[in-house]
Amino acid sequence: MSVPDLPESEPSLDFAADVFERACPSREVIHTVTGRWGTLALVALGEGPYRFSALRRRVDGVSERMLSQTLQQLERDGFVHRDVQETIPPKVEYTLTARGVQVAAQLQSLIDLVEAQMPDILTDQAAYDARHP
Amino acid sequence: MSVPDLPESEPSLDFAADVFERACPSREVIHTVTGRWGTLALVALGEGPYRFSALRRRVDGVSERMLSQTLQQLERDGFVHRDVQETIPPKVEYTLTARGVQVAAQLQSLIDLVEAQMPDILTDQAAYDARHP
DNA sequence: CCGTATCCTTAACGATACTG
């Protein structure tokens, strides 16, 4: 009993992703997107296109190295488009792809939620710290 | 010219949170929530209450140490409630607070989005890797 | 201007062993 040929119209990247499984590739994508700088870069680009330096100023505290690395990962996963203009001096503009717009919107909602509750969260933190000396 | 007294009806935890600012406390909260294990723990608890060991099995790959640490942070920020039953053997149940339900829902949406696009993302990754030898 | 390369420091993580 051999395995019958698959109907191979599409290269069979069709599978069920599940972040709860240790080896699922979706985990690393989620990690890229929700990483310390990934989230901020995506949400910033949700405001509109940015050039490298401007984005670096917007995302306060990020180093050149980490911003560069983060943008590469986001580009690789198809969330960000990198547009190079071969002028002198060179000009590189980063924009969100359609996919990037979707996740940026989700992340923006999450941030809005958390920011709105920050006063209450700080109160809860203080109470917790008082209970755990 | 002295600073006039604030109308202090509330203990003035009223401020504008902004994740883009390096020192804003909302950053660490976002980091807790979107951290490698924070996200998975919150989404798992979105399915219903879990005991420690069951949660550890659900979140495939997490160590005892990291799960414990993650849950403490989530409890401190008021996303998770920890219910201890002093039986023998002891039984500890974790549930989401109202605040936790909100963020878990957001994270679930994000994960659904990413999981749905995983086939396309893998294709994009392969194309990117081919372009960057 | 837009990064990459290098070096170094810190923080995150995992495995294991052990306690209430």
Next chain:
DNA sequence: CAGTATCGTTAAGGATACGG
């Protein structure tokens, strides 16, 4: 069962300097 403690390892991160 539900963790904490300790140790060693790995990965993330920052500073700086240099190249296209």
